[in-house]
Structure formats: C-alpha cells, structure tokens
Amino acid sequence: MKDEITRDERVANLKGMGCSRKRVEDARFTQGKGNYVDDIKLPGMLHGDFVRSPYAHARVKSINIDAAMALPGVVAVLTAKDLEPLNLHWMPTLAGDKQMVLADGKVLFQGQEVAFVVANDRYIAADAVELVEVDYEELEVIVDPFKSLQSDVVLREDLVAEDGSIPNGAHGPRKHPNHIFTWEAGEEEATNQVIDNAEVVATEEMYYHRTHPCPLETCGSVASMDKVNGKLTLWGTFQAPHVVRTVASLLSGIEEHNIRVVSPDIGGGFGNKVGVYPGYVCSIVASIVTGVPVKWVEDRMENLMSTAFARDYWMKGKISATKEGKITGLHCHVTADHGAFDACADPTKFPAGFMNICTGSYDIPVAYLGVDGVYTNKAPGGVSYRCSFRVTEAVYFIERMIEVLAIELNMDPAELRSINFIKKEQFPYTAALGWEYDSGDYQTAWDKALLAVDYKGLRAEQAERVEAFKRGETRKVMGIGLSFFTEIVGAGPVKNCDILGMGMFDSCEIRIHPTGSAVARLGTISQGQGHATTFAQILATEIGLSAESITIEEGDTDTAPYGLGTYGSRSTPVAGAAAAMAGRKIRAKAQMIAAYLLEVHDNDVEFDVDRFVVKGSPEQFKTMKEIAYAAYNQAIPGLEPGLEAVSYYDPPNMTYPFGAYVCVMDIDVDTGVPEIRRFYALDDCGTRINPMVIEGQIHGGLTEALAVALGQEIAYDDMGNVKTATLMDFFLPTAWEVPNYETDFTVTPSPHHPIGAKGVGESPHVGGVPCFSNAVQDAFRPFGNRHTNMPHDHWRIWQTANNLGMHD
Ligand code: MCN
Ligand code: CUM
Known part of the structure; x- marks a missing residue:
C-alpha cells in the first residue's frame, strides 16, 4: 500500500509531544461554557453561610440562634454542639493535627468558623448570619511566633494534658504548649565546625512574609445526600478529589463506594484548594441533616482570611x-x-x-x-x-x-x-x-x-x-x-511520600474505541494548567492516535482511577508518566494485533508514528485506527477483545x-x-x-x-x-x-x-x-x-x- 502523506505530515497530524497545540479547554472557557461549583444548581438546593469570629482569640461563652432561626427561609443553624454527637466538630488536618470545624469553646483566629447557617437562598443565609448572637470573652492575642514560644498564653488548650505536661505532636516532642514540631535535616555539629573555622562567613536573617494564593474562583462545595440509595455526592473545588473521598468516608462512616466526589472546572487553585475546609464538612452535614443538597461558596474576604495561606x-x-x-x-x-x-x-x-x-x-x-x-x-x-x-x-x-x-x-x-x-x-x-x-x-x-x-x-x-x-x-x-x-x-516515591497515609502514586486509564478514538482518565485534576490538551499529546505520541481524538477526563472519583491529585507540579512527573506507561501497554497489545493482521511474528513489526510496519518493508503496515477496529471485530487467537490499559505509577525519584x-x-x-x-x-x-x-x-x-x-x-x-x-x-x-x-x-x-x-x-x-x-x-x-x-x-x-x- 502506498502512503498518501509524508511521515512528517503524519507526525504533525498526531499533535503529539513538542507541539504547541492550542488549548482545547479554552473554547469552553472563553465562551462562558465552563462549569464551576457555583454553576451547579440542584432542585431544592439550600445555601450555607458562616458566622465567623471577629476576634483572633476569644472564649465563646454562648451562641444564641433563636433570632436567626426565626427569620423566614432559614432552615438550620449548626454549631459545634450539633456536630459533636457525630464527632465532626473537629476534623483531622493534612499535617496530622486537628482543626475545629466550628468553634468549640474558643476561637483562635479572626474569621474562624463559629456557626453554619442554612437557608433557602444565599441572601437569607447572609442576613441570618447577622442575627446569630455570639457572646465572646476576648483573650490575649499572639501574632508573633517568637513571642508565642515565650508566652504563658496557651493557644491550643486541647494539646496540653491535664497535669500541664505537653504531649508529643504528630512530628515528635514539643518544647512549649504553642510549639508544634522541630524538624531537622543534615549535620549540625559538622556544619557549625566548618562555619566556625571558615575564611569567610555571611549571616543574615530574613522574613518571607505571609501571603495567599487568591485564585479568582474562591473555595466551595455542593453536597447532596441521597437518603434513598445511601449515596453522597460532593462537588467541590478539590485539587485532590480522591483523597477527599477517602477522608470523607473515614470521617462520616459512609462507605467509600457510596461517596462520589467531583471536581468540576476549577477557576485557579494555586494550592489554595488542596486543604480540607470546614465549609466542605458543613455542607455535607447540612445535606445529611436536611435531606436536600446544600451549597457553600465563600466570598473573597472569607477566602483571604480563612483558607490556606x-x-x-x-x-x-x-x-x-x-x-x-x-x-x-x-x-x-x-x-x-x-x-x-x-x-x-x-x-x-x-x-x-x-x-x-x-x-x-x-x-x-x-x-x-x-x-x-x-x-x-x-x-x-x-x-x-x-x-x-x-x-x-x-x-x-x-x-x-x-x-x-x-x-x-x-x-x-x-x-x-x-x-x-x-x-x-x-x-x-x-x-x-x-x-x-x-x-x-x-x-x-x-x-x-x-x-x-x-x-x-x-x-x-x-x-x-x-x-x-x-x-x-x-x-x-x-x-x-x-x-x-x-x-x-x-x-513522589510512595516509600517517602504519602498524604494521610495514601502513597503518592498517580494513575491513568485508557480506553480505545473501535473507530480509533479514545478516552483517558487520570487521577489528577486541572485547575487551569491545560491537562485536557497536554495529556492527550503524551498519549498521541505513545499510541499513535491524534490528540484530537483523545478525550481527557479528570476529577470524577466514580470514573477516574485513584490518584493523589494536582499540586507540587506533580501531574507531569507522576500522572504524565502513568499516561506514558498505560500508552505503552496499549502499544504492546496493538503490536500483537498488528502482527496477527499482517501475518508475521510479533517481533517482525515495529511502531512508526501512527502505525505498526513490517520491519524492512514499510509499505506493509496497519495503522493504529485499523488495529483499534480489529481489537473489537476480530477473534485473535490468544488475545482478549478490546483495547484498554491502566497504569498506576510510583515514580522512582x-x-x-x-x-x-x-x-x-x-x-x-x-x-x-x-x-x-x-x-x-x-x-x-x-x-x-x-x-x-x-x-x-x-x-x-x-x-x-x-x-x-x-x-x-x-x-x-x-x-x-x-x-x-x-x-x-x-x-x-x-x-x-x-x-x-x-x-x-x-x-x-x-x-x-x-x-x-x-x-x-x-x-x-x-x-x-x-x-x-x-x-x-x-x-x-x-x-x-x-x-x-x-x-x-x-x-x-x-x-x-x-x-x-x-x-x-
Ligand atoms: N508541561 C509541559 N511539559 C513539561 C512539563 C509540563 O508541557 N515538561 C505542561 C503540562 O502538560 C501541564 C502544565 O505544563 O499542562 C503544568 O504541568 P506540571 O508542571 O506537571 O504541573 P501540574 O499540572 O501538576 O500543575 C500544578 C501546578 C501547581 S502545583 C500550581 S500551585 C499551579 C500551577 O500548576 N496552579 C495553577 N499552574 C497553574 N496554572 C493555572 N492556570 N491555574 C492554577 O491553579
Ligand atoms: Cu504548593 S501550591 Mo501547588 O502545589 O498546588
């Protein structure tokens, strides 16, 4: 068979690695067709809003919700007392500490979540927030970490034993009630010795100030507990949706297969959307309590004041x-x-x-x-x-x-x-x-x-x-x-790196359709990085189908393979590697199919851009499209039908x-x-x-x-x-x-x-x-x-x- 186009043209048609392919997601984003958390509107959906602390450090003496509850349209006002029987008034943090979901006896920073108001619409919820009466007793505030380590004021009373001793934290011994951990690397004595005897020494102190990722889209979630089939669906601004599912299951006791976590389009993450926030937990609890979907979306001030700095x-x-x-x-x-x-x-x-x-x-x-x-x-x-x-x-x-x-x-x-x-x-x-x-x-x-x-x-x-x-x-x-x-x-290598015990591998699953197009799902989630464009390019080069015919899906835990998400610029190093490895599995099977179709031994065909050719006889070939079709319509001895692969990749370094x-x-x-x-x-x-x-x-x-x-x-x-x-x-x-x-x-x-x-x-x-x-x-x-x-x-x-x- 003679080729109608050149090899260079075939390479160009792939739009594979190295090509400045235009971002496929932008057609949607630039035409208002993105689908962000706040775009999700479900029948009967309620809206949550937080009462937040105006003080940075205060005892919460009482909370009176009567006036708020009396406002027409208010359905519920949750406080720590309501969450306590469910053991959800505190939640574990990603760093091995725990955090109040709603103020439990005291508040520790300005903007801290004190009560969660649930109402028929966002405006009523905001009005009701103003009606919740909280009686605070102000305590001495510490904003300087050096003073904190000298102070008699105990910030985290929950982390001091009754006899006044200081239990170890998640990372070992603590020197003071306000101390979290000491972490060391390298050799201090040897280093000091070298520095003390050096010809030239420079010393400096510097402060890398506190800042904030401030994505244009703030954080939010929509929880929907379907009590009939026992299934919880949670849409949210999550950079790691699978981890959220596992944590939600462990916290709520709902079995993991009954939880579906979806990250829809995300309007910038920059790390702000890695953490787990009280709003996520409260929207879930509120949906369980009310039996209808509950949405929580923070405003700009809430985002800057209370989420990950x-x-x-x-x-x-x-x-x-x-x-x-x-x-x-x-x-x-x-x-x-x-x-x-x-x-x-x-x-x-x-x-x-x-x-x-x-x-x-x-x-x-x-x-x-x-x-x-x-x-x-x-x-x-x-x-x-x-x-x-x-x-x-x-x-x-x-x-x-x-x-x-x-x-x-x-x-x-x-x-x-x-x-x-x-x-x-x-x-x-x-x-x-x-x-x-x-x-x-x-x-x-x-x-x-x-x-x-x-x-x-x-x-x-x-x-x-x-x-x-x-x-x-x-x-x-x-x-x-x-x-x-x-x-x-x-x-990062699973042996070194985990988050809440989950090893930091990542994954890719590819399904080639009979007509030679494909869907690939990964354990990562784009927040604007263009994964739908670039992962398809990796796969195009690896499996020889055009990037244009490969759909990339991320962020739905019911369909995507388990992965640890997108942060630490890990998508390309880890999920990108998984994509390449899964692509190679597809190619290996395709090689067997091609050899069968061409009636030669497996080792007598080799991959060339978008096809397998018989070695030394380039006019004899089967394109990947032909191979894909054969995978579904030919009975090939010794081979299962279909063309799918999955890879879980644990990077060596x-x-x-x-x-x-x-x-x-x-x-x-x-x-x-x-x-x-x-x-x-x-x-x-x-x-x-x-x-x-x-x-x-x-x-x-x-x-x-x-x-x-x-x-x-x-x-x-x-x-x-x-x-x-x-x-x-x-x-x-x-x-x-x-x-x-x-x-x-x-x-x-x-x-x-x-x-x-x-x-x-x-x-x-x-x-x-x-x-x-x-x-x-x-x-x-x-x-x-x-x-x-x-x-x-x-x-x-x-x-x-x-x-x-x-x-x-
Ligand atoms: N890329 C590439 N060739 C490489 C490496 C990367 O073409 N050798 C492409 C990738 O295919 C991907 C993009 O560059 O489309 C970024 O890839 P990577 O470096 O693997 O980073 P992640 O996809 O894991 O993205 C996370 C990273 C982080 S941690 C933050 S924070 C940040 C950032 O991405 N947040 C962003 N960039 C962002 N960009 C947007 N628009 N929005 C954010 O929230
Ligand atoms: Cu450190 S910000 Mo990025 O890892 O999501």
Missing part, C-alpha cells in the same frame, strides 16, 4: 566560603508560623515540606536545617501557592544568602554562582540535606542567560548609573536581579527542573516605584510536551512572583485583625504592572521519567520571587544595602532609600 517563614542563615568563593557550609534555622492549627499540606514525613532543598543549585559539602513550627492566632493552612512544598522559601533563602555572601566576598554574584554550581558530570547528585538530584546542566543554562541579557554590559551600565546618581544627574537607580533555582517536583532568571529594574528613589525594564526566564523542565502551555505557566508563575515580591501580603495587626482581606488592600497584579517576559529554555531530560519530562508549573514562582527581590536589593547594593525584607512595596522601597541616606 502561604509562607510566613522567619529564616536565619549562615553560609561559609573560602576567600576564593567556594562555599564550604550552610546553616539554616526557620521559625515557621503555622497559625492556629497545623493544616499544612505536605507529605506526612515532611512537616516543613521540601525546605531541605535549601542548598539550592550549589555543591555544598555540609549543611544543616532546623525548623520549628509554632502556633499563633492566625489562619491555618500553609505551604500552598505555587510552592512545590516550601521550595519557594528554600530557594529564596539560598538565593539571598548567595547575594549576601557575594557582598561579604566583594565578588560578582553571577560569578559566585558559577563557582559553586553542581557540575553536569556530578549528576545524579546527592545533596548534603539528602535529596538525589536526577539531572541538570546548570552552567550551560547560566551562560546562556547571562549572554542573552548582556550581563557584563548591564553591570557597566549600572556602575555608570551609580556615578550619575552620586553626581546628582539622576534619581533612578538600577538593579540587576539574578536567580538560579533548582526545583523538586513530582511527589522526584524530578529536578531548574532555571536561570534575570530581572533588570529601575527604581525611582523618591517615589519608591520600581519599573521592570526586562525580565528574562530560562527554564529547563526536561522534555517539553507543549511549549505554548509551558510559556503560559511561566508567565503566570512569574506574575505571581512579581506580586509576592513587590507588594502582596496577608498582614495582621497586633490584635490579630487581617489588614488585607480585600482586593483593595491585597495586591493582585494586572496587565498594568506586568512586564514583557522573555522566555527561553534548555532541555535536560529526567533520566528516570518514561518520557524525560519534569514538572514546570511552580518553577517560575520559585525562581521568580528571589529574582524580583534580588533586583530591588541589587539596586541599593552600591549604596550599602545588604538585605531588606519583602514585600518591596513602594513605601518600603522608599524607606530603604531613606535609611541609606539617599534622600539627604
């Missing part, structure tokens, strides 16, 4: 080096403010996430990390926000320490990085704090980045600008922000994407306004599945990095009031603030991933925050700046200039 890390570092700039040791201590309940979303064995990647991209012989988790009167949550489990903190820490060391050594910070990079031939590289980096070529990426921006030229220009400033010819200073990051994504970023900034010292002149981002995420989607991820992550570095903050006053709970106060960048990003790449495949791909979703944020911050700090370096804390908003930048005497 990010960061809030006080970091203290010491780094030592030789006079020539070779780093010899690194010591890091963190005081981690986890708020009122430890509800961080980390793999169980890692209470401070992967903070122990804080040796960064550098070959550091000895290191130590100690983290102390502390309770305060702030919202619980933690970790989330494009972070890869605290990797933003780790990279910010090391990239600031490098800059400070460069000042100490009076050396160029780009050169200092070069001197210390882990070298290409050292991979796989075992870092001092335990991780095995899979692959990397840092120097090549760095050289490419520095060349692209003409780094030398920029430094010369900066030096001239400093002189001009000193001569009084300009009021603008120039900063060159550098960052080189190594990410750790793809949790995580993947370690990396990148080199440069930001050039001009700062007006009189207004404190930074102007980003240039931003160059080189990312290496191994094999690239869809370059356009990758670029979109990078633009998004960089913009969120800009936000965090230059102004975004969840700030509290001493009374524990949240000062930034609206978008008037909480900085979300718009097109106005966002510069033009130049993206670039190198490709260093992961050696253990079936298609060599690493994750990328969180990389730009992880590398971006230190890059923007370093740009601000570098602008002031020639005037004596060493370190100033983020967020670098206009006021703080102005203050920096002022403190350096630049307004005199």
